[in-house]
Amino acid sequence: MxxxxxxxxxxxxNFWRGLRQWSGDSAYETYLACAERRPEQKPLSAAEFYxxxxxxxxxxxxxxC
Amino acid sequence: MKRLLPILIWTAVAALGGVALGTIAFHRGEHINATWFVLAAACSYLVAYRLYSAFIAAKLLALDNTRATPAERRDDGRDFVPTNKWVLFGHHFAAIAGPGPLVGPTLAAQFGYLPGTLWLIAGAAFAGCVQDFVILFCSIRRDGKTLGEMARDEVSKRGGLIAQLAVLTIMIILLAVVALVVVNALKSSPWATFTLAMTIPIALLLGVYLRYFRPGRVLEASLIGVALVLFVVVAGQWVADSPYLAKVFTLGGVTLAFAIIAYGFAASALPVWLLLAPRDYLSAFIKAGAIFSLAAGILLVRPQVLMPPLTRFVDGSGPVFAGKIFPFCFITIACGAISGFHSLISSGTTPKMIQREGHARFIGYGAMLLESFVGVMAMVAACAMTPGVYFAINSPASIVGATPEAAAATISGWGYPLSARTMTGLAHAVGEQTLLNRAGGAPSLAVGMAQIFSSTIGGERLLSIWYHFAIMFEALFILTVLDAGTRVGRFMIQELGGRVWKPMGRMDWMPGVLLSSALIVGAWGYFLYQGVVDPLGGINSLWPLFGISNQLLAAVALVVATTILLKMGKLKWIWVTLLPMAWLVIITMTASYQKIFSANARIGFLSQANVMASQLVAGKVAAAKIADTHRNIFNLRLDAVVTAVLAVMILVLLVEALAQWYAILSRDKAPVLEETPYVATEWAEGD
Structure with a gap:
């Protein structure tokens, strides 16, 4: 190739990643990555977070309007 | 050489834009091609972005990429999420672009294509984009505070309360008027009613799917949903063809109004994941697709614009709405040129997601340019149909007559030739019983879009599918504004109520939820009902009211922005926000005054009420209509009061702000700026 x-x-x-971010499809992944930096709190499940x-x-x- | 090339390119873009603008402004005689509109708009936007927004970014705001944004400092994976500039642009655009830029220009096309197009382009470049950009900047510097909070902190406590009340009032008017647009698009149309009704079970299905089966998998769910929605657009034809089903889904205005009111209440009180959110996903995808295809369609078809640059209705006698170009063109086209509502998105959601201060220019200024472009395309779509057809669709029956023959005779008499057969033929071709008297902009835009789409794909045969696709698309995202707005209105009422009585403020207390939902739905539902039964079609009185309130909110935003900039010591460049603010105050005050006091009964609420009252006294009203007339008189007086209240609100805020400005400029007191302190970014340059 x-x-x-x-x-x-x-x-x-890149487009696909952007589309997932724009639509909220990857919001839970972003949240988990952020929650990892704060191990003292138990992260929410996918359904709870949604x-x-x-x-x-x-x-x-x-x-x- | 390297420095010369950009200068040459930008000079060429500016020259091309100038030629295109000159062509649409001075063109007389033969029809003009829509390509000139696209060129004039695109080149103006590029030049405005390259020069004016760069000037604002550098001189007025001094955007600082070394300063950490709220998203970096408070990154929590929830609200504060650093987001790629392009993704955030899409996010912000999807939030600001609603039905406004489609409906407003369509209605303003009654003046001809020129006034609306020029206002769309110039208004966006010098007012709308500036407002969105500056408010975004102010909110970034304050950890994403809302407009109301900034008004309270920077202007005065009373200023904050006024901003909050103004938002609630405009929300009520906005929801009523967009609901009225939907009613006018759906009444006596089994196809459109069926399609829109089916989007509710589709949304419920997606809601359950996203909550229980595949939590948060928005893309796949939306894909399924969009496929289902497209299917029900086609299936609507079978419903319209079936004698029994067609009867079930043929509804009158009042029934539709109550159905929409019930829907709004349900969407506000039900859990958000069940109905509101999945519907919003559907609408976001369909909106992006429809806007993109409209742009592609206009570029491919390059239709002729059949509307003249100026019509005879510049004198204020227009059938769609009454009033002269000044101030009513500037009130009718709010979204697309400047929309106060955007300041609520620019403060609140977007500032919490921005990665760099420097991105505010692209997102704040740039996204509004794109919205203005949508407005110009809507103008092209409306002006690409024969003027006679345009007026037949958008004029109320009380002005042009209720039958195709009567409408054709009246409209031809105005100098816009139209035959009754054209109207019945067109209605038949798009699969409707009638297209007459459908004020509100959605049906005429749908006819315009369908004509453009069908000349690319499908020809005459697919005209009816394209028409109903366009109606579905507009109605779908109007309902999204309606349910999201009702819910936010409910929260505002609960918050205001919580100040008086604590339990009201608890968002999970069921009686409070139901009561506040009922209050907000009752408020906009009342105006909607009034619009539906209004003999002049409702749009005539409600749309100007909406325009006035939206522009007043923009004035509020610009007052807040000007105050903040003065405190920052930017006196030299203050005209950037001060001039658009002054312009908005002038047009809203003039329009409010005319809507309340004009002696012309078609413009002034009070004089129209007086005309009706004197008819009652003189016994000229049929016995069966006496109760209706009493109600109409009451409604007109109510509209006058609402307009006056809005005008007084902005005047009080203006006085508060002027006192602040005087104190700052006369150095009576040192300006206190409620900015979050500077923190250096830890991200590498170019992130």
Missing amino acids: GTPWLRLLGAFH VEQLNRKYSRPNRC
């Missing part, structure tokens, strides 16, 4: 293909693959990978996250997100203006 030549460099242009690798570059294309890299671009696609619900908690939504409750916070939709309690302030997050969609505009």
